[in-house]
């Protein structure tokens with residue numbers, strides 16, 4: 001494939017800015033660029049066309065975008081200019097800055113380390129797909145724990161042709177992150193680039209590492225990079241900040257991974273979806289960090305990433321971005337968010353009480369859980385799909401069967417007073433199926 005001159009320019013900038021960063025990109029990542037053409041000409045006209053601006057692909061009327069009262073009727077505190085025009089492919093500048101400030105506040109350990117500015121995507125699923133374009137070639141190994149969000153297989157396995165390889169997430173007693181299995185899985189990777197995915201808090205288990213576990217994971221990855229392995233570590237931080245016990249590492253692991261080693265490119269994928277409870281608004285972010293990374297490198301990566309956005313969805317919903325930018329600037333945002341997380345924590349505590357009640361010792365083991373929206377049961381001697389169907393049929397209770405005996409329960413959508421009863425019903429299904 002012959003490269004567009006703009007892609008070659010970006011690759012040269014990356015190569016000059018950092019000794020190894022270019023090696024982390026896929027063939028498409030190397031070919032990506034942010035087109036000039038209409039967008040650049042429109043941007044230029046915005047500052048210089050003082051008489052008429054006939055560049056932009058929207059319709060205007062008077063001083064603002066043309067719009068219908070039947071639509072505007074549904075917006076109260078947003079100006080038409082914050083709703084109807086296209087957003088930049090990079091995302092709204094105010095939103096990118098606000099999200100970057102939020103990330104910084106959450107990661108004091110990264111003080112002094114430069115990151116890219118976050119590039120806005122259509123929530124995390126799209127961000128993970130864009131990251132796949134940037135760093136995954138067909139045949140590349142994507143290393144994941146065996147408890148994973150199933151959509152990774154579609155996004156990276158099916159769509160990008162990656163080889164999805166898993167390692168046992170927990171030790172045999174289901175008590176802690178299986179650092180030995182993780183280290184050995186990394187050791188088995190030869191010189192080729194490896195893409196490692198860390199999703200903490202985890203979907204489906206609700207596991208989040210303790211401070212000691214997090215340090216061990218970072219150290220293992222740093223050692224692997226220092227031994228010459230080329231690593232891209234994708235941190236899927238969908239449930240960032242939602243942990244419920246005192247031992248949890250409170251900072252995203254990106255804080256340390258982004259400065260770990262020049263052979264390790266860390267990519268943080270996060271967004272408003274779960275954290276700000278705006279699932280359907282679809283706003284997510286991609287942020288890069290690598291030891292020795294500087295502004296030139298990050299600007300080039302941002303341009304390639306925005307090029308991927310431009311070439312797939314063009315840009316992300318303007319009203320959704322305007323709403324999140326304004327919400328982040330609202331001093332009530334953080335206390336309101338904390339109040340909702342406190343509700344989830346109460347539910348978590350009720351779930352823990354129910355799950356570990358000795359009366360259910362014959363029914364299940366629980367995967368380690370202390371964070372996020374979910375927990376996962378390993379049912380004893382019962383197939384999870386059979387349990388799921390029985391729970392629907394005899395109890396009207398919906399759960400997710402994950403294969404084998406693993407049943408996922410989203411306590412994020414159970415009211416406090418429903419939790420004990422819900423687990424009593426799951427136990428009833430397990431015993432019923434075992435007896436039949």
Ligand SMILES: Cc1ncc(COP(=O)(O)O)c(C=O)c1O
Pocket residue numbers: 122123124125126149199202203236238271273274279284
């Ligand atoms: C671990 C994880 N990553 C990503 C996503 C996708 O989130 P979004 O709705 O922002 O695309 C989910 C959603 O369930 C998730 O659990």
